[in-house]
Amino acid sequence: MHSRLGVFLSPVHELGQDPHLAIQRNLDLVESLDRLNFDEAWFGEHHSLGWGLVGAPETLLAAASQRTRQIKLAHGVVPLSWHHPFHVATRAVHLDHLTRGRYILGVGPGVPTDAHMLGLNPADQRTRLAEALPSVIELVNGDGRVNDKTDWYGLQDAKLHLPRFSPSGLEIVIASGGTTPTAPKLAGEYGIGMVSFALTQPGIPNGISLADQWRFAQESAEAHGHTMRREDWRIALPVHVAETREEAFADVNEGFARWLFDYFGRASGRDVSTPGVRRQDELQARVEAGGAIVGSVEDVIAGVERLQDRTGGFGTLLVYVPDWCSWDKTDRSMELLARYVAPHFTRTADRPRESMEWAVSRREQR
Template identity: 35%
Template structure:
């Protein structure tokens, strides 16, 4: 019998919303989506922080978490991620602490340097400063959450005898993760502080994790693959044709956004895939297809990476809302049970009954015939 896995499913919302839609209605839809994801059994949802470009509409994932937590009771809610260079680290730590208590431990916190150069430009932060400030700021955040009294002088913030007035609700800290992409900084930070990792399935997940483990060992931290989150783009339907057709809703607006953010990435994607939705998503490490395709993809990803604790689906709004909800339902109804081998015992029980069907049926018929012949006499 296959060894059962315990991989949990999550969703990462950048989020992407077309610039032709009403913002308030987009937000209401995101809250409805959280309700749906909890109903389906998703373990967690992450919400991004962005300040320009028009398509990613949340400047404060913490505010989204606070509202979504009041609508739900089980699903964990993450800031994915807090752009550390854009905030005073003390204020980040204090907001984390409040949300940890306010959600009774259901809030999670991811950290990154900030994805959009346009955001940093408006704040007069140079791109080469962003990762340095992530490293510096995260160190202070962790120390504060661990109860230290911190003095710190920097070219962008200062602290004097700074401490948090409460201990975290979660022991010993709230759940925290670092995003990794094109540089080793995220992996090293995860290892240094014993944090989780959010990384893209299209990248070298195994290398990112190996580097984190090495950094963890150097700092006395034993990392656990249960805290490795692999982010992928899955868009599922009953057939590949249906899934590809559903992508017409939001793919082109997203490609226009990609071109505005990263012309080279856009050009590379178009050169590899043209206008074909399946090829476009495949070129970026994702999948448009059926639950069977998704299981096959995940099995290959498992072998490639060496294993992970979460598979985190990117919520791109490339499909309309009903198709999006159906995609998530197919993921939880058919993909995760097969990938985790959760129904192996059910299958064993069915096979056992099926193999002995003649024996069991014959015994049952004989018992019925005996009862009839005896006329109910005892």
């Protein structure tokens, strides 16, 4: 029974805590989400700025595969701009086996501060993504030998000797941060899925709207003979739910401020302040702009419905987990999402309700 819910774990963890425990927390959370019937868990790759502690997400995906039963596990994402396509494909197929077909290969250009440490010009990241993507797709899901030569990698008669676990192939998804149309156009060109962030990262102005991201993908797909399916589109944004709106905002307000001003502001060096908005009102401003959903169950349901209207419809909501509050409060939020928010959209609570109402109406007719 699908929930149409997932989580996107960059994962970022506020400074000052034990990194070992933070990494273990990610695995514990995914194990809990598997029991709560979440559909997907995505692990990002980061190498700089201190908050994003996971530089080898495939290791966490492999560990999570042995601790879970049904949840899909995804790279969120592999930076193709600095990984050799053959190594990406090899790891992907191995994870396909370890998860018994529950693995999703997410790809993207990578983070500029990470690229700097690797001696890569950030301006070349999207070019490299476009160069490597077709080779990765063929190595993972094709059956031919790949020959490809660029100024940063070479492939000569390349073919994996380990067959896929999934007979129909692995699902491949590209991440769109909403700053350029590159990712949506590549999604359409190669007929792969797309994960979009509801708003561009703090401090990056003039983002491309979600509706326009989908339009770019559709137009590209039509030009290349593919079809984009909205049920394959994921939208990621922070979501926190509590028993009341006031409690939800109280849970995350201080953690949000540290995430915004310390991580994106101080560490990333961006101007993250919203013009005309006081520091203490930044969370409310982001919620109103559609870049987060915070509130009661009813508030979150209404927020997701607005997001569906704003996008024209999408398949899975990925809850971005930014470490804004205690683990206990995050766990409670996930439980409320699974028990009360998801059934509103999947209609899984309708049948029990209909059964009761039918019994009541029959009794009243006697």
